[in-house]
Amino acid sequence: MIDTLTKRETAHGLASLFAVLTVIQHNDITATSAQAVILAAAGTVDTDNPRPASPSDVAKSLGMSLSAVTRLMAKLADPDGAALFEPVPAPIGGRSEGYVLTKKGRDFIAALLSALNGRPVDWPQTHSVTTFSQTKDSDGVVKLRRVREDPEANTVVVTPAEAALSDEVGEWANEFLSEKPIINVTKEGAVLKFSTASDAMYFVLRWC
Structure with a gap:
């Protein structure tokens, strides 16, 4: 709409x-x-x-x-x-x-x-x-791959799904997004539904 x-x-x-x-x-x-x-x-x-x-x-x-x-x-x-x-x-x-x-x-x-x-x-x-120099080593830092996205629906599909469900991503979403995305895991990966287009865009810029 x-x-x-x-x-x-x-x-x-x-x-x-x-x-x-x-x-x-x-x-x-x-x-x-x-x-x-x-x-x-x-x-x-x-x-x-x-x-x-x-x-x-x-x-x-x-x-x-x-x-x-x-x-x-x-x-x-x-x-x-x-x-x-x-x-x-x-x-x-x-x-x-x-x-x-x-x-x-x-x-x-x-x-x-x-x-x-x-x-x-x-x-x-x-x-x-x-x-x-204070940044922690990248070992263990979450990395996501964008599979596809639907700008009209404010959804992004990423893999690996377990990384999208990690505490690190969740804590970041709490601090930087207007609302945490709704996440559903499918065969394709983790499907994230965002409340706004700007939230979806910021997530992709940060993690993908």
Whole structure:
């Protein structure tokens, strides 16, 4: 079912979109670059179990080639350029390299959130290079594979099912989602039903 916005809601939404795009324009980066920074923020705001953004993750989310995204993220990490990212080594058993936000990158996200909310806002500290060494080894950290998703129904199917039912995923959902998803286990995997589209999107960004 599609909701019909009121005139007031429509005006507010358009104003928020315009404000967000203005922030991106003033920072002299492309919309694609902004998406990459947002993905990095989504993965590292959970400082207990951070997931630094890797080129492969971002390429998959944006539907771009790995080589193009690798060049993009290196450009965003250039200290003499955008300086929104800085690289970090992967934990033991993890990927070769990932990216976290610099102070400038975190300030950029704060500006986007302020524009979206129509008022100055603060947001939780993301994981940074200086604290990344405190991350626990990746052995035992939950990793999920997305089998399929249905955006209209706010459902995502992932494997392995037992990992989706883990305490780690449940505790994260309690803290970061509006409601915990309803989970049913089928032959295909764990079917997660989310209360909102944004919850489903955030889950995929964080775990898949």
